Amino acid sequence: MTDILNPIIVLGGLGLGFGVLLSIASDIFHVDVDPKIEEIRSVLPGANCGACGFPGCDGLAAAIADGKAPVNGCSVGGMPVAERVAEIMGEDAEDMKKMVATVLCQGDCDKAKEKYEYQGITDCRAQNIQQAGSKSCTYGCLGGGTCQEVCEFDAIEMINGVAFVDKDKCTACMKCIEVCPKGIIELVPYENEFVVKCKSEDAGKVVRNNCSIGCIGCQICVKNCPVDAFSFENYLAKIDYDICTNCGICAEKCPTNAIFSSAVKELAV
Numbered sequence: 001m002t003d004i005l006n007p008i009i010v011l012g013g014l015g016l017g018f019g020v021l022l023s024i025a026s027d028i029f030h031v032d033v034d035p036k037i038e039e040i041r042s043v044l045p046g047a048n049c050g051a052c053g054f055p056g057c058d059g060l061a062a063a064i065a066d067g068k069a070p071v072n073g074c075s076v077g078g079m080p081v082a083e084r085v086a087e088i089m090g091e092d093a094e095d096m097k098k099m100v101a102t103v104l105c106q107g108d109c110d111k112a113k114e115k116y117e118y119q120g121i122t123d124c125r126a127q128n129i130q131q132a133g134s135k136s137c138t139y140g141c142l143g144g145g146t147c148q149e150v151c152e153f154d155a156i157e158m159i160n161g162v163a164f165v166d167k168d169k170c171t172a173c174m175k176c177i178e179v180c181p182k183g184i185i186e187l188v189p190y191e192n193e194f195v196v197k198c199k200s201e202d203a204g205k206v207v208r209n210n211c212s213i214g215c216i217g218c219q220i221c222v223k224n225c226p227v228d229a230f231s232f233e234n235y236l237a238k239i240d241y242d243i244c245t246n247c248g249i250c251a252e253k254c255p256t257n258a259i260f261s262s263a264v265k266e267l268a269v
Contacts, residue, residue, distance in 0.1 A: 036065040036088060043084045045077045051153070051173040064089065072098070075171035098190040100167040101155075101176050104199045105141040105184050106260060107211040108160040112140055128181040136210040139200040141184060147176035167262065193246045194239065196221075197260040201234040215258040221250035 041061040048056040052073045054063050063069035064085060071089050072082035086092065118127055118134040124144035127133045133142045143161035155169035156176060165176070167190055177185045184199045196215055200207050204216035217235035229243035230250065237258075239250075251259040 034062075034065050037061045039088045040064050040085055043077075043081055043088070044074055045081065047076050049076060049152070051075050051171040053174045075173065099172045099187040100170040100190050101165050101172060101174070101185050102167075102188045102195055102197070103141055103147070103163045103165055103185050104195070104197050105139070105162055105182075106197045106213045106258070107135065107137055107140040108162040109143075110160065111213045112137055112161075112211040113209070125179075125181045133182075137200055137202070137207070137214065139182060139184065139198075139202070140211065142182065146179050146181075147185060150175045150179050189241045191246075192239075192241045192244055193262050194244065194248060194251055195260045195262070196237050196239055196258060198236065198258045201236055203235055207235075213256055213258055216256055218255060220253045220255065221259060224249050224253045 038061075041057060044057040044061060046057055050056070052060045052069065052075065054060040054069065054073075057074075060069060060073055064071060064073060071086040071091055072079070074081050074085070113136040114134050115131065115136050116134050118130070120126060120130070122144055124133075124142040124146040127142045127144050132138045133140070135142065141162045143158060143163070145158050145163065147163050148156040148158060152173070152175070153169050153171050155166050155171070156163055157166070158164075163176075163185075165185075172187055174187070177187070182199070188195055198207075198213075198215040200211070200214050202210070204218065207214040207216050215236055217232070217237070219232050219237065221237050222230040222232050226247065226249065227243055227245055229240045229245070231238050231240065248261065251257075251261050
């Protein structure tokens with residue numbers, strides 16, 4: 001009988017001891033969780049798709065609560081989720097703008113000159129290692145399709161050697177932005193119809209020699225914008241999307257068609 005009771009007593013004592021130790025450890029190493037994180041997490045869809053750029057919905061919830069991500073960071077949930085998250089964070093959902101990625105280059109195979117014929121791995125990062133790519137314009141899209149490969153939402157297509165983003169499919173996950181070796185992909189407001197699709201900071205003469213559709217720094221758009229939505233720096237015009245009214249005067253006046261109109265693209269498609 002003793003042979004049976006002794007192991008039971010010993011095991012019971014060990015279990016009790018470990019239980020007490022675990023209880024003490026849980027109190028010592030307890031980490032307080034911001035209640036906002038739990039609230040935000042409860043309204044997120046739980047897809048854990050990574051489109052927001054964070055490691056799952058838990059990561060996004062923590063980032064929003066910490067002010068490191070916008071309340072409309074979940075593109076999958078859309079505006080209904082954004083409004084509920086905004087309410088939790090005490091922000092105004094009406095001020096939120098949907099953002100989409102845009103490739104700031106139109107220098108395709110017909111418009112941009114080449115320095116040499118590239119023969120190698122079909123990857124923009126590999127191409128960029130060799131003299132910053134084959135294009136004469138060192139700021140231009142290399143056309144390797146690396147951004148297209150990382151896009152999980154089929155929002156990017158290659159058109160005649162240049163990447164183009166379908167803004168109706170884009171979720172603003174920023175994966176294309178992170179992978180582009182040229183840094184020519186940026187987020188712009190979905191509702192904005194006009195974008196200076198050029199990132200060249202070369203002087204106008206150099207741009208003309210390299211590409212027929214680049215920004216030459218003439219500042220005609222700057223001078224003709226009725227709401228002063230343009231700024232000019234490093235030979236390059238830029239639009240302030242918070243001021244732009246989509247009047248289209250800039251696109252009409254631009255001598256090189258460097259200012260892209262998404263409305264025209266949609267009609268063409």
